[in-house]
Amino acid sequence: MSRDQPAAPPNEEAVRAATRPVLWFSVVLLVGLWLSVTRPPWPLPLVPGLLGLLAVVLGVVGLVRMRRARVGGAMVVLVVVGLGIAAAMVLLTGLQALLWPVYADFYACLDRALTHQAEAACLTGLEERAQRMILRP
Template sequence: MNNPYAPPRPGGQADGWGAERPLGARPAGSPPEPGRPGHEPAPDGQQRPLREWTGAPQPHTPPPDPEAVREATRPVGTVVMLMLATLLVSGLPLPWQPAALAFGLPALVLGIRAIGRLVRAGLGRSPLIALLAGGLAFTSLMMLTVGSSIALWSIQMENQRCVANALTISAQDACAESYQEALESAVSGWASLLSPGG
C-alpha cells in the first residue's frame, strides 16, 4: 500500500492519494488543457468536447438545380389534364366512350416520361412522383374498362337501348338480367375459342 505522505518518486507525480502517474499527465476526471486533442475551442472560452466519430463522412448531396426542376415539372400539368379528360370521357355512353383512349394513351406516355425527368432532376423522393404513379395506374384501369366496352360493343349498345326505354323497375331488372346473360354467353364463347380443343 502506498504511503500518501511519502514524497513522489523521481520521474512521476503523485495524485491526491499518493498514486503515481506519468510526468505531465493530468489527474483522472480533470478537463484537458486547451489545445489538447479531444477538445475544440468554443467562442465563450470554454472547452467543448470533440464530436464522436460515427464512421466515414457522409457525402454531401447538392440541392436540385431550380432550372432543371422547372423543366421537369413543366409537363406535369399536361399529364394531369389528360388524366382528367380520360376520366370524364370514359363515363360517357357509347359511341363516345372509346374517345377516352385518345386521352389515356398520351397521358400514359407523357406521365412515364415526366416521372423519368423528375428522377433525373433529383426529385426521386418527391411526393409528386407518387401522385403521378397513382394517376397513371388509375388511368390504365379506366382504359381497360373502355377496352372491354369496345370488345362487347354490341352487348353494351343493346343494354343502353334497353335501359333508355325502361320506364319501370321491373323493366330495368329485365334489362340487367338480359345484359348478364349476354355477358355470360360472350365469355363462354371466348373461353371455347381459347381452349385447346376449341
C-alpha cells in the same frame, strides 16, 4: 461526388421541365375520368381509354424527367397512383371495345330506360349477353 456530400438541389428549370408533362398528365387523366363517369352517346365511352393511354405516356415521361431532375416526394407517388388508374381505364375500355355490340345495345337500352327498374334490367341484359359472348364454345 462522394457519399458524404449532400446532393445539389435540383435546377429550377429542370424541375419546371419535369413537372410540365405531369401537369398535362393530370389534366388528361381528369378529363378521361370525367368522361368515364358521364353517359356520352356510343362510341364516345371508348374515348377515356384513349385518354388513359395518352395519360400513361405523359405519366411515364413525367416520371423519367422527375428522376433526371431529382424531384421526389408526394408528386412521384401521386403520378404512380395516377398511372395505375390510367392503366385500369385502358384495360376497361379495351374490354368494352371487344364487347362492342353488347355495349352498344346496353347504352341504347339505358337511353330508353325511364325507371331504375328498367336500368337494372338493362344491366342484367348486359351481364347475360357478355357472359354468353365470352363463354360461348
